Amino acid sequence: MYKPIWFFFFLFFLSQLVLSQILIDSIKYRSTNFTTFGVNPTKTNLALLQIIKDAGTFDIKAKATLELIDFHDKNGNIDSVLFYGHNLYDESNSLKIKTYLAQTTNKIAVGNRKKGLHDEALKWHLKGLNYAKIAADKNSFNYHKYGVAIVNLQRKKYEESLRLLKETLDITKNEKLKHKIHKRIGDVYLAQNKYKKSKQEYTKALLFFESVKELKNQLETKIQLGLIAEKTQNTQQALNYYIFVKDKALKNNFYDLYFDSQNRIGRLYFSIQEYENAEVALSAAYINAMQWDYIEQQQRVLNNLSLVYVALGDYKNAYAILTQYQKLSDRTLNEQNKKEVNRLEVQYNTLQKENEIHILQNEQIKKQNEIQRQKTLKISFLIGFLVILIPVIGLLYLYYQKLQTQSELNIVQEEANQQKIATFLKEQELKLIKENIAGQDKERKRIAQELHDSIGGNLASIKLQLSNTAKNNKNYQHITKQIDDTYNQVRNLSHTLIPKEFTENMFTRLLTNYIENIQKDNKTKITFSPHPKQEVNNIDEALKVTLFKIIQELLTNAFKHAKASQINIHLNKYEDSVNLIFEDNGIGFNTKIHKNGMGLDNIKSRLDSLSGSMRLDSFQNRGTLIDIEIPL
Incomplete structure (x- = not known):
């Protein structure tokens, strides 16, 4: 029962090999303007791999792995993105670390989306939304919502995509994400043939990416401006955009963007009936898309190639191309249902690459030893x-x-x-x-x-x-x-x-009588403690008047504002100073906001004339303490 399956894979591999050889020969004899790759030229970031290998904690390993995933995503190595993404996801899931789960699911979703597996991308974005919500990770939540909007755009659900993009734009504080959203809003308007609105969004995004030197985002925006030029019949301007992006992408190792620009140049040549140039560009794009296993990109190129061969009257190759297109469509459905098989294959290929990396590391160690010497x-x-x-x-x-x-x-x-x-x-x-x-x-x-x-x-x-x-x-x-x-x-x-009260009565008795009188009409308990009593009674009469008025002012303020149930007054006479401590257990106040009032200002004015000082200590709901000292 297994023989038909193996036979199918054998035919599929053989057809891929034959078609690739035909296309390579076509490029070899017709043009040198388009580069094709027999192997992936990307050099893995050895420093990050070493950090991952030597990491003492999961946090260090996770951060380095996320950086490595971004490195491969920038270079268009989607298989590596998915491999390292799934590894980090499994480890984060076993440790139940929701923050890294939220970030990793976004990397996996982006990898599937770029590969053309939109159902898988949507599944991982929805998982990520749940993880981000649990972890209260607003940034990851916004990136996942942005990803769902892109999947809807690729499925031609333009209104739903536009709604999600605008919602995310309103809530995110991440400037880079904001301008990525502006670019995607431009994509929606472009798909709806609203070229003026689309160009406005692209221009806004492009200015930001130029200001922060985000080259890849600049090129992705410019290639869409080229598409506007193509759709508005400005063929030369569109070609200039595509060639500029192609050359810059190749120079900076943005291979996914390089393949996309090749495909667009081929399509543009076809539209102006330069079929041979179109065949060269599209053939190069197809070989490269095959090498990086970009399924959706292969389908786009094959569709354009079939139109070229029909225009050239080469119906045999046109039929072969369409057959290959159908096989890729079947493969897309199959891979979205059998993802685990793909993961094992990717893991195997990645391990082989890592073995090669270890060899390079040994050579690098030798060089480092010489440098060290x-x-x-x-x-x-x-x-x-x-x-x-x-x-x-x-x-x-x-x-x-x-x-x-x-x-x-x-x-x-x-x-x-x-x-x-x-x-x-x-x-x-x-x-x-x-x-x-x-x-x-x-x-x-x-x-x-x-x-x-x-x-x-x-x-x-x-x-x-x-x-x-x-x-x-x-x-x-x-x-x-x-x-x-x-x-x-x-x-x-x-x-x-x-006043005769200060000449005929002891000062402590006068204060006690005053406190007893005002306490009759008030529920607040007041205690007055003079020490030593005789020394306090012998204070100069002018100072007695001042102290009496200060105590009156403090009690008035406490009754008016403090809402206290207890007030303690301590009056102490030392050799060279008099100390008054006034303390209540009331509601207190914020001394930074309510620094002074009329009562406190009056007290400070009296103290200034005597070279006295006042320290105020109060907190909300913790009462107030006022410490006054007057030199003798």
């Missing part, structure tokens, strides 16, 4: 030179270090002198401020006493004399009222200059 000689000469040079450098360094140390010492001395001057000026300023405050306080006491004793006493004496001598005077009551009003104003003014 020459380096050793050079290093020996260099060491001898350094033995002489190092002592000289050492002496120069010691001299430089001495100069540097002296310079730093001078800077330190200068800074110390400046600091002493600044400290002296600050002390003098503080002394003047204290003397000024003491003088103001003394003057207020004197004025208050003078108002109370002198002017108040005089007014009381005048009232007494009036009461003894002028009771029958009709203006007596009016004058007495004016004297009482004046006396009360003088008394109030004297009390305002130095």
Whole structure:
């Protein structure tokens, strides 16, 4: 039962061989403008293979493998792309690493798509979408969605393709992907014969690829601009585009793009009835597509070749070409159903290539050893030179270090002198401020006493004399009222200059009474802790007034904004300073956003006059701490 299958493969191989030989002879005698390859000229990236071989972790191996896949994709080696892609997929799947699964499925899908296996490409893109979603890998998700759009484009589902492309364009932040999408939108418009829109998209993509020096993407865009020229009957411009792309692609090893340009040149020659040139170009394209096993590219070339042979009246070759075309179509269906067979064949071929690579590596090792020997000689000469040079450098360094140390010492001395001057000026300023405050306080006491004793006493004496001598005077009551009003104003003014509460009561008692009064109408618990109590009561009266007003301001702010259930106030007297700590367990605030308010500004203004300082520490939902220190 197996004999017919083997017989079919034998006929298929024989027909491929005979047809290839016919086409090679045709090129040999007709043209030297198109290059064909008997073997794949790509030189594998040995450095990446070595990294993969020596990788100590899967992460290093996976990243190097992805780079190797990109290398083969750039050179059009789709079989290698699929081989390394499947290997990495299997390893990532066994380790359940979704991020690498998302990236690897995209590489496999792209390889199948370029080969012409659109069903396989779609399957891997759909798998990749699921992996990318689980891994929250937005970039891979967008690339897979972009790939599904391309498959729809190749299946001529233009509206669906355009919808997916525009959706992806709106959400991606990857600039390279954005302009790849612009190019593919141009492909959709071109397929719909909307040449103006198509050219706009291609131009936008081309400008970006030129700015970032993405040569292959530039050439892929230019070959599509050539197709617009061909479809709009601008044959010479189209030919110029195709030849430019062909030459650049060959020079830079973009073999898939080189085969595509050969096919397009052949098709263009056919359209202008230059059948012999068309046959040469298409024959070269077919041989190369066969060598790289580009199924879809082979089908395109064979279709164009059959038209050429019909035009030349060579119906025998035309029939042979169409027969071969049908076999490729059957193979496409077969390969999409029997992918595992293809993977094993690719693995076998890849292993053979890797054996060749190992031979090249051994030769390279020999060359590296020779290079290393020459380096050793050079290093020996260099060491001898350094033995002489190092002592000289050492002496120069010691001299430089001495100069540097002296310079730093001078800077330190200068800074110390400046600091002493600044400290002296600050002390003098503080002394003047204290003397000024003491003088103001003394003057207020004197004025208050003078108002109370002198002017108040005089007014009381005048009232007494009036009461003894002028009771029958009709203006007596009016004058007495004016004297009482004046006396009360003088008394109030004297009390305002130095409030009697601060002269008649202990300061700690005054603060305790104030806190108890405001606590009656408020649920917040307030504790006040003065230390040492007697020392706090002996603070200068002017400073007592300032501290009392600061505490009032802080409590007002806390009741208004903090929503606290507990407030702690600590007032400490040290030898040379007074320290006030105000702490609540309220909602706090962001000190970067709400740096100051009117209350805090008032407190800072009072502290500035006393050379005091304030430190504020607050976080949202963690309360507020205010630390105030005033020098004595």
